[in-house]
Amino acid sequence: MGKSARELARAARVDIALDRRDGVVLNRLAQGLFALLGLGVMYVLAQAFAESPAIFVQQMLNGLQLGFIYALIALGYTMIYGIVKLINFAHGDVFMVGAFTSFYVISGLDLHRWPAWLWAGLPEGVVILIGTITVILLSMVVSAFLAMAMERFAYRPLRNKPRIAALITAIGVSFFLEYFGALPFVYSNNYITYTRPFEVTVYTAGSISPWAIGGAWGLFLLSLAGYLLLKWRSRQGDLRAQSWIRHPLLQLGLLLGGFFSVVLTLAGVQIETGGEIWDLSASNVTLVIMGSSIILQVILQYVVNRTKLGKAMRAAAYDKDAARLMGINVDRVIAATFALGGGLAGAGGVLYATAFKQVHHLMGIIPGLKAFVAAVVGGIGSIPGALVGSLIMGQTEVLAAGFISTPMRDAIAFSLLIVVLLVWPQGIFGEPPGEKV
Amino acid sequence: MLKRLKNPTGYFILGGLAIFLVVQILLSAGILNNFWRGIIFWGAAITMVTLGLNLIFGFNGQFSLGQYGFYAIGAYGAADVTYRWVHEDPSGVVVVFFGLWLSLLLYALVSVLLRRFYGITVMTKFTAYLLATILAFWVAVKVLLPVLGPVTMTLLGALPEAVSQQIVFFIALLGGAGLAGIVSFIFGIPVLELGSDYFGIATLSFTIIIKVLLDNTDTLLPFPEMKGARGMIGIPQWTTWPWVFGTFMLVVVVMRNLLHSSSGRTILAVREDERAAELVGIDVNWAKILPFVMGSIFAGLAGGIRAHDMAFLHPQSFNFIQSFNPLIIVVFGGLGSMTGTILTGFIWIFLLEGLLRLYLPSGFETWRFVVYPLILLLMMLLRSEGLFGEYELPFLRRSALPLRRKVASEESEEVA
Numbered sequence: 034m035g036k037s038a039r040e041l042a043r044a045a046r047v048d049i050a051l052d053r054r055d056g057v058v059l060n061r062l063a064q065g066l067f068a069l070l071g072l073g074v075m076y077v078l079a080q081a082f083a084e085s086p087a088i089f090v091q092q093m094l095n096g097l098q099l100g101f102i103y104a105l106i107a108l109g110y111t112m113i114y115g116i117v118k119l120i121n122f123a124h125g126d127v128f129m130v131g132a133f134t135s136f137y138v139i140s141g142l143d144l145h146r147w148p149a150w151l152w153a154g155l156p157e158g159v160v161i162l163i164g165t166i167t168v169i170l171l172s173m174v175v176s177a178f179l180a181m182a183m184e185r186f187a188y189r190p191l192r193n194k195p196r197i198a199a200l201i202t203a204i205g206v207s208f209f210l211e212y213f214g215a216l217p218f219v220y221s222n223n224y225i226t227y228t229r230p231f232e233v234t235v236y237t238a239g240s241i242s243p244w245a246i247g248g249a250w251g252l253f254l255l256s257l258a259g260y261l262l263l264k265w266r267s268r269q270g271d272l273r274a275q276s277w278i279r280h281p282l283l284q285l286g287l288l289l290g291g292f293f294s295v296v297l298t299l300a301g302v303q304i305e306t307g308g309e310i311w312d313l314s315a316s317n318v319t320l321v322i323m324g325s326s327i328i329l330q331v332i333l334q335y336v337v338n339r340t341k342l343g344k345a346m347r348a349a350a351y352d353k354d355a356a357r358l359m360g361i362n363v364d365r366v367i368a369a370t371f372a373l374g375g376g377l378a379g380a381g382g383v384l385y386a387t388a389f390k391q392v393h394h395l396m397g398i399i400p401g402l403k404a405f406v407a408a409v410v411g412g413i414g415s416i417p418g419a420l421v422g423s424l425i426m427g428q429t430e431v432l433a434a435g436f437i438s439t440p441m442r443d444a445i446a447f448s449l450l451i452v453v454l455l456v457w458p459q460g461i462f463g464e465p466p467g468e469k470v
Numbered sequence: 471m472l473k474r475l476k477n478p479t480g481y482f483i484l485g486g487l488a489i490f491l492v493v494q495i496l497l498s499a500g501i502l503n504n505f506w507r508g509i510i511f512w513g514a515a516i517t518m519v520t521l522g523l524n525l526i527f528g529f530n531g532q533f534s535l536g537q538y539g540f541y542a543i544g545a546y547g548a549a550d551v552t553y554r555w556v557h558e559d560p561s562g563v564v565v566v567f568f569g570l571w572l573s574l575l576l577y578a579l580v581s582v583l584l585r586r587f588y589g590i591t592v593m594t595k596f597t598a599y600l601l602a603t604i605l606a607f608w609v610a611v612k613v614l615l616p617v618l619g620p621v622t623m624t625l626l627g628a629l630p631e632a633v634s635q636q637i638v639f640f641i642a643l644l645g646g647a648g649l650a651g652i653v654s655f656i657f658g659i660p661v662l663e664l665g666s667d668y669f670g671i672a673t674l675s676f677t678i679i680i681k682v683l684l685d686n687t688d689t690l691l692p693f694p695e696m697k698g699a700r701g702m703i704g705i706p707q708w709t710t711w712p713w714v715f716g717t718f719m720l721v722v723v724v725m726r727n728l729l730h731s732s733s734g735r736t737i738l739a740v741r742e743d744e745r746a747a748e749l750v751g752i753d754v755n756w757a758k759i760l761p762f763v764m765g766s767i768f769a770g771l772a773g774g775i776r777a778h779d780m781a782f783l784h785p786q787s788f789n790f791i792q793s794f795n796p797l798i799i800v801v802f803g804g805l806g807s808m809t810g811t812i813l814t815g816f817i818w819i820f821l822l823e824g825l826l827r828l829y830l831p832s833g834f835e836t837w838r839f840v841v842y843p844l845i846l847l848l849m850m851l852l853r854s855e856g857l858f859g860e861y862e863l864p865f866l867r868r869s870a871l872p873l874r875r876k877v878a879s880e881e882s883e884e885v886a
Contacts, residue, residue, distance in 0.1 A: 059594050
């Protein structure tokens with residue numbers, strides 16, 4: 034009404050000034066740059082593969098071993114984070130204590146040969162098998178008790194304090210375990226050579242019997258057939274098939290058969306491509322690590338998905354107060370979670386020490402952190418995510434060390450975390466973060 | 471004059487001067503030997519690092535474990551500048567000084583450019599600023615260095631040795647702090663978007679990455695004088711008590727004034743409730759990046775001071791395990807209490823590195839790290855808000871907002 038033409042013109046100018054351009058072009062440019070960077074890395078890896086595929090695949094086999102150890106630690110991280118929202122920095126030290134328990138039991142008590150004490154004529158293979166399982170189980174029990182004690186005395190009193198208090202306490206517990214171990218009468222602060230519970234044998238072409246390879250493929254194909262059949266039946270509306278499709282035995286068959294058939298075939302069959310003979314090898318340590326890691330994972334899946342305790346754990350992770358109202362003893366459930374996670378970390382410690390043949394009071398820090406990174410990559414709070422993330426982590430580390438830059442392997446492994454957090458904050462299997470306002 | 475000094479600021483200035491003079495006299499008289507001199511300087515450096523962490527974590531609520539990474543950047547950056555200068559090479563001075571100003575200039579241009587677009591993602595912002603930094607330092611190395619290198623050499627060479635040394639040291643400290651600030655700015659743009667725990671882990675990764683890079687400075691990075699994992703030697707020992715005191719006071723006053731300004735209030739608001747702060751119209755990104763960069767600058771400054779006091783740098787002393795130290799000091803002193811941080815920082819170094827090292831049997835060295843986690847645990851259980859809680863010295867305390875009586879009365883008149 035009272036607006037002059039000049040005022041209208043000024044308003045229009047303001048509108049033009051506010052009319053900012055769409056930033057999509059710039060975003061695409063930035064994405065393109067990062068894609069180029071990714072392509073560069075892929076190119077380096079592809080070149081390495083083209084140069085010598087055998088070495089590349091061998092590296093991947095080695096990465097598998099590392100990945101399965103990380104998986105055992107990552108499961109504890111992911112479960113504990115899922116239920117109490119705490120980065121348990123001391124988890125890596127539980128892993129260290131597991132390794133040391135097995136060290137003392139083996140080199141002090143000779144426990145890995147206990148069946149031979151009872152029955153002298155027992156075949157060597159059986160003695161070692163039973164002895165190794167005993168050592169692993171014992172370390173798991175010790176670590177589980179340690180984790181429970183940690184929860185009871187350090188974290189539980191702080192449950193109603195701000196979260197940062199628990200985090201600082203976790204750092205304190207971690208320091209305590211590390212430097213208590215460094216005392217001269219505990220472990221001392223030297224690298225100690227570890228006595229393996231079993232001797233290392235390296236399997237190459239010819240030393241793996243075709244029966245083992247065939248058996249692994251048979252197991253895999255059988256469980257795959259079962260899986261497909263059940264899938265088809267459940268499509269038809271068969272309710273029983275729908276519940277059996279997630280049966281732990283089927284998962285065990287799929288995972289164990291799948292990994293073992295691929296590894297054994299690669300190691301046991303001599304292929305020749307383009308004048309290069311593939312002479313791959315897999316040691317029995319790798320196979321033991323793979324096997325025990327998969328078995329423990331499946332047991333854990335069984336506990337979490339099919340038992341009352343697991344149901345209580347999932348409920349407590351979802352909503353602690355509601356779970357308490359439903360009559361779940363949340364404190365006991367959290368203690369059980371710590372025990373499970375600690376037990377798995379202890380087993381991981383034994384396997385890690387067996388693979389790398391030395392123990393040290395700070396050995397838990399870096400594997401612990403990498404396992405945490407793996408848990409984040411897989412999606413924190415998700416159990417299959419921990420396995421997948423750990424395998425990715427193992428491959429990243431080995432390939433980075435082998436083909437990109439050996440001294441930078443840790444830096445590249447941790448950069449992976451930053452990249453994943455930026456591109457995919459909830460991880461591969463994680464649920465999108467829902468924030469309560 | 472006396473009346474004007476009778477307020478908290480006056481007491482603060484007088485107290486500061488008194489401390490400065492007392493320590494200076496004790497140092498000149500030789501009562502404090504080199505060991506205790508080192509302890510005091512170390513305490514000041516750690517306290518600066520920790521004040522930075524308190525700004526990031528205590529006042530802004532971002533759980534950071536990356537403080538030692540920035541400390542390392544500052545230390546190595548500043549040490550490299552002076553090392554090169556001592557070896558008749560002005561490249562460090564020129565590149566750092568002009569690279570910093572150039573990148574600040576380019577940042578201003580980039581921010582003006584980015585403001586003309588909407589829907590810019592974080593990655594785009596990150597890329598733009600990263601490219602600007604690379605361009606700035608490329609220009610500084612390739613274009614400015616050949617031109618300005620000899621000029622700087624002759625200009626500074628014309629001055630008396632003592633003066634030029636102080637100027638180079640000043641530029642080195644500035645450069646170390648500036649490099650830490652630039653890195654934290656670039657790193658902070660994407661990473662501060664993450665939640666609190668993820669941010670902590672990302673900054674921990676940053677510390678580990680920096681340590682790995684420092685281990686390989688001579689093989690992977692083009693800095694043979696840093697000597698990688700063998701440790702950098704031959705850094706001139708130029709840190710003196712006035713420099714330590716000056717930088718320390720600068721950090722304290724800058725942090726105090728920042729916290730008392732309106733930016734400081736937005737920083738606190740973001741700590742209290744990020745969502746609510748955003749709804750009130752606070753630029754949350756800026757309110758997170760500002761304290762992060764400031765805290766890193768403090769750490770970088772401390773790194774420069776420490777490097778020129780020790781005259782030796784080793785990547786192992788910037789291990790991420792060490793980076794828990796500032797966190798523990800902050801928590802001991804009380805999150806969000808500058809006084810607590812300052813006192814605890816000095817007491818920490820004084821006790822752990824000074825008294826315990828001197829007066830306890832040598833076997834106790836390993837026991838220290840068993841005892842202090844236990845104290846930490848007890849502290850968390852009994853007094854989780856820290857020794858000092860929210861207590862502040864009067865000078866550092868935030869005063870309540872002044873009531874604007876005059877405005878209020880004018881308004882009421884208008885209504886009437």
